[in-house]
Amino acid sequence: MANDFEPVIIGFTCNWCSYRAADVAGTTRLKYAPNVRLIRLMCSGRIDPTFVLKALADGADGVLITGCHPGDCHYLEQNYKALRRHRLLQRTLAQLGVEPERVHLTWASAAEGAIFAATIDRFVERVRALGPLRWPARPKPLPVAVAPELAEEALP
Amino acid sequence: MKPKFAMYWAASCGGCEIAVLNIDAKILDLDANFDVAFWPAAMDAKYKDLDAMADGSILVTLFNGSIRTAENEHLAKTLRRKSKILVAFGSCANEGCIPGLANLSSRESMLETAYGGPSTENPAQLRPQPTSQVPEGALTLPPVQPVVRTLDQVVEVDYHMPGCPPESHQIAAVVDLLVQVVQGRAELPPKGSVIGAGESTVCDECPRERNVKHLTQLRRIQELGPLDTTLCLLEQGLMCTGPATRSGCDARCPRVGAPCIGCYGVAPEALDQGARMMTAIASAIDAKEPEAIDGILDGIPDPAGTFYKFSLAHSLLRGGRAAHRETETP
Amino acid sequence: MTDQPQQHQQEQGQEERIGVYVCHCGTNIAGVIDVGSVRDFAGEGLKGRGVVLSRDYTFMCSTTGQELIQKDIAEHGLTRVVVAACSPHLHEGTFRTACDRAGLNPYLCELASIREHVAWVHTDHDAATTKAKAIVSGAIERARHSVPLEAIHVPVDAATLVVGGGIAGLQAALEIADAGHEVYLVEREPSVGGHMAQFDKTFPTLDCAACILTPKMAAAGSHPHLHLHTWSEVEKVEGFVGNFTVTVRRKPRYVLEDVCTGCGICIEKCPVVVVDDAYEAGIGYRKAIYMPFPQAVPKLPVLDPDTCTYYLKGKGSCRACEKFCPTEPNSIDFNQTEQRINLRVGNIVLATGFDLFDARRIPQYGYGRLPNVFTNLELERMCNASGPTGGAITLRDGRTAPKSVGIIHCVGSRDRNYNNYCSAICCMQSLKLAHLVRERTGAEVHNFYIDLRTAFKDYDEFYQRVLDEGVHFVRGKVAEVSEVPRGPDEAEGKLYVQVEDTLIGMQRRIPVDMVVLSAGIEPRHDAKQVGQTFGIACSANGWFIEKHAKLDPISTMTEGVFLAGCAQGPKDIPASVSQGAAAAARVLMRIRQGELALEPVRASIDAERCSGCRICNALCPFNAISYDAAGGVSAINSALCQGCGTCVAACPAGAIAGSGFSNEQVLAQIEGLLLTNLEPAEALT
Amino acid sequence: MKMLFYPGCSMQRTARPYLDSLMAIRETIGLELEEVADWNCCGATEYMSVHRVPALALVGRNLAIASRQAEGTDTLTAGCSACYLNLAKTDQQMREDPRLAAKVNDALHAGGLSYAAGSLKVRHLLDVVCNDVGYEAVQAKVVRPLHGLRLAPYYGCQVVRPDPDSRWDDREHPTAMDRLLRALGADVVDYPLKTQCCGGHMTVIGPDVAYGLIRRLVHGAATAGADAIVTLCPMCQLNLDAYQIEMNKHYGTSYAIPVLYFTQLMGLAFGKAPAELGIGKEFVPAAPALSRISDRPPAAEAAKKKRRPRAADGLPMPRMG
């Protein structure tokens, strides 16, 4: 049963290393699980917890954040900021009952296509094992009869 | 005939009502220009009186409190129908506020804490029942819903007025505005606007001096020595949520040395107050190694409660899984 | 910039008209993805999201494919273009240019990578098609929030700063100066020349190092457009590409540069002799006032206050140099102080070279403890005719010629305990030293190597030559060098090189008189700080990071800062010279252009929304963010900003906007990828 | 300074003088040692060869008992190199491999015990003496400096290597004991073999190899001009002392370099009686060497006159440090 579950995962990649690692995985025709949909950011430092929460709230079962290896950031040290945000976010998510493992941070250099592919496979399996997140959709205001727009004549 | 004014108190502490009364003489302007049609805290009124009113017959309703019970929801819908302008008044109605923190736990565990916890004297282990028989007949309680919702998650809302409670000077200004609109001297802001608040964050109004932020430790106030009276609290190691909280309060807390706890809610046009505060804190931490980062983060023992103290119910995830799971159909 | 949820939000003004193009890439994409289904999904399913036309085509990047887009923009009034094809790193430029030609702002064109990220990496056709649809949907939503952007234009100052006067820096400086532009060459040592000036011969041709280097040094010293600042360092760099302001700190030489004739009498008369750790690599001496080497440029002495008697005695006695200096006014100036000068330059070339690995870090090789263990650089000095032994190779006693020499390769290199990379030059340099030892002493030479790396022109030929000269090669990384015999059958007074001869699978202990450690090369010890000064980063190994390892090893991530020589990574002289010349070509191209167009992906702060919390202030590695205390708000210098978006993500007030990667774009793309833009959410098959 | 103490089998028996001398000096240097209750053998280098998880559980029992005993200290010290290494490595492997740690704890539960990896700091006695007690404190207690005694400090392998917690400045060329012996007033020779292998258990299973290694160490010390070799490990002491005789027989040589524990020399410098320190129990008698201890400090080297280097001086040596 649980094996039928195909997680949907949003992946954030940086323009310089991890997105290129994904490109390399492609050019070298490596095969990996099709569950991750990537978003290209300029840098892992662009990662905003809002993006992660948005993805989880909108139906993703997991979020993968990738950046250049520490010391390799094309913007010097911005990946450390991603690391710090990730660690704090994980603490908060745990309190909210979202398994912190659903939000995974990893480093991949532009050359590490194979590692990138393997990381995706492993992460997909991990999320699959956790099961669907199934966060309830945002409640839409109920269709209650609303008073007509404030009309001129309503005013004395 | 004067236009009708209403105010209602759903799941909230009542502070909002007091805040309105706190506007001193301004309350007389309200009385002079409006006919108070329904205000259970200030005057006697029965639901049937409300039901009797025509749809749209109330010009403006200040609705405070979040939606916790079926009764809250019923009143929200009723007042929506009866009112031309529905204002989500105060943090509870807008973002869930403290009652919204209940969304971190399931209804059962919440009731358990309230009626069975160590701080409750309840030797008979009584629990509130939907109906109970008393000599006079059957009493019913409105059912507690699985999650706390904000007013705009239940009905459409025209204006939002944040604050826990909204500051008196802001209420006074809004009352002024309403009076002027009624007198035809001013226009209403666009529908959906936030009223009675600023357009930046609390730091904007905070007089404390600040520097480039390199956070090396976060402490509770009692763990710190005497505070510097002029320096930014965050820089002194206190978890101040001023940077991510909408301005409008005039930085009341930081002014007197208490960190901002976020009651004015999410910053203008931001989606999630907690996310904004988390990203700010994590960005400003001065550490690179995971162990060092964790060491500093350990200074925030309750991140969800810290970053979402007021805005949990209206955040992107709207609370914890425990509460939401109940709403799922198995 | 706001976090505003975008879903189903009513767009203000005119509704977007989006054109979607799905590429087959021959069978590359179409072989795995049902291209027609993706096209229909966009065209039909996302009509409500502004898609007005959706096409598929065999090769979108072909001229015909591009013309198709241009024609549609003209005929259908497209306001956004989404091309589902290969990675944006390949063809983003192509399609953006096509849009530009048709009058659509290039930044309104969005690429969806369904080749590298879908067709090539998945085998399940249905899953691949579903994923491709999601990616296209994400791109469409993102495109809806794209805004037209204009490149940022900055003028380029024609003057150039070259930092480091080794062979790489000299080459770059001379080529730019020869083109008629002003060059400031800042060198931290008293003379230019770098490491090459220390050698006697250079591989593989065994040219005399001085013969080929001295002319370049002399040219640099006398060039009308080349301004040398030796004994100087760059302290601060402000501004941005085209327009840097550089502060140079000139250390006091205690010698008047424009009076001194370089006669050297002061040096002769100075009574203080100390070990020269710099130029002589620790095996020769210099005076307290000295010229690093006879061919030094500028030909000026420098007085070292840390060893000069006059300073050591708190400004008293000696002054022999002053007494004998023949110039009028006297060239010795004991009161000289540090000076700072400001330079305005448009581009910067960093050619700061390398440090030699410190062989003391490997105690089992005995360097520093066993007298007859030498480093490669010590031996280079010994071979040099102007070196401490006048070119003779001797044991530490300075007299005895060794009868047997062991040369150990890979010292500190290819070793995770020290440096994990190959230093690239030491195999050849070890062969060179083996040859020199054989030539000058006739000693028996053993080279201990793991692999012999003799790539490049004429290098392996050199190896063959050395083999022919009778040098022994033992394949094995040396375990230790010991002076203590293991058994009674081993003689005293020898150095035993203990190694596994891996080709015979046996441990051997080879007795020699002298051991030469071919220490590898390392990033400069202060590379990190220097990098910070210039706003560039070091890789995990410590070398300056180039923009692209293969296709742009010259540029850095900081616009206007280029690399040359070993500062970028281990390399030999031919490669250092080539890179120096390449950096010069880049700089000349910039100067020729006169103006630069920068990518408009930049951050900016909305002063109204900024609360002045100063969270963002420490975040920018390029110092683009400043704080205006009077206004209580922060601001971003868009020319310095490189568009990483870190501050955008960090600002708690949401006051920082990131053009090209805005919150709206990313949030909308998330919705698109998760297909919450479909109404009602259709199950994709 | 209080800490837990694991003596190990050797210290109880073959290295009795080590234990005796430690007991004799501990008060002087303010060491309060609490023996781990009913400890068992650490398995030396043998147990690990046969079983892996049981080997860790074997050591785990000691760690578990020690951590239960730990009060007012989290330091566990051992004098034997192999014991130290086994304790330290078990703790490290449990820290790094949670699955393995779970297994070890599972086994320990069978005996009603458990050990939380990382809760104890495992240190070798020499480390404690040099870095916690400190050279100054030791020097302050010296009443009979070991002037004139030339010593070869011998560390052996397993204290400085593999050095799981990076305690030593160098795994090939440590200097902690050199400094300690200098603090006692002794003359420390440059002993290039200070971390070479003593042969370990090879004396039993491959005596020829062992003799070769022992000869080299003894010969190296003799060439360096040492009166005695100083060790910090029972196994090293045994191999170099007891087997020196066998080695001499094997090679037909007559080396006679006594092998002492650093604690014995500390005791001597602190003015303790040799017998109290177990001196006299060694196979190669230490008395002749110890008789070299003189009352007078070595004459301070006449301050070298600074002069200009001459050709006859040869090339300058690289400067260390």
Add this chain to the structure above:
Amino acid sequence: MSAVPSPSAADRAPECSAFLREVMDATPGDSRLNMCIQCGTCGGSCPAGPEMDHTPRRLFAMIRSGLRDAVLRSNTPWYCVSCYFCTVRCPQQIHITDVMYTLKGMAIGAQLYRDNSPPDFSQTFVDYVEHYGRSFELGLATRFSLRHHPLSLASMAPMGLGMLRRGRMELVPHRIEGMAQLTRILDRAKALEATP
């Protein structure tokens, strides 16, 4: 930086021989054995190197080639004295000494050693520990020597006597009080060893 788990060794070398993987899996932590560059630092450093039939380096090449029998029959691991020179000098930071322990265990498991004296020594030692909770030199030396070098026993006797005389050896072993507890622990550990 430990924030992000690095890919496991197996991922790095998916095609490495089954035997190599077996050895790596049996070694605690990441032994990195697949990263050997055949430089010979280990073989050059090993004090027992001259006695080994294969240098450690060559043994690792053999593991890579899947020569299971030849590897487990080799005397190399048994001559390892755990000096850790190879481990700290290996330029690839391979946990060589730990691998030697693994190979010894595997050789015992497969009953594949040629000379049974070293494994026997280990086993004898283990027996004493499992019996008394402490090692017992006298017993160990005599029992082992009786079995393997009966002739040398006579020559070793003076040393044994010397030890006894100097109070550095005892005639009877010491048994720890918690022997029953230790036995339970070891039994459980042995059962667990078999599990993955």
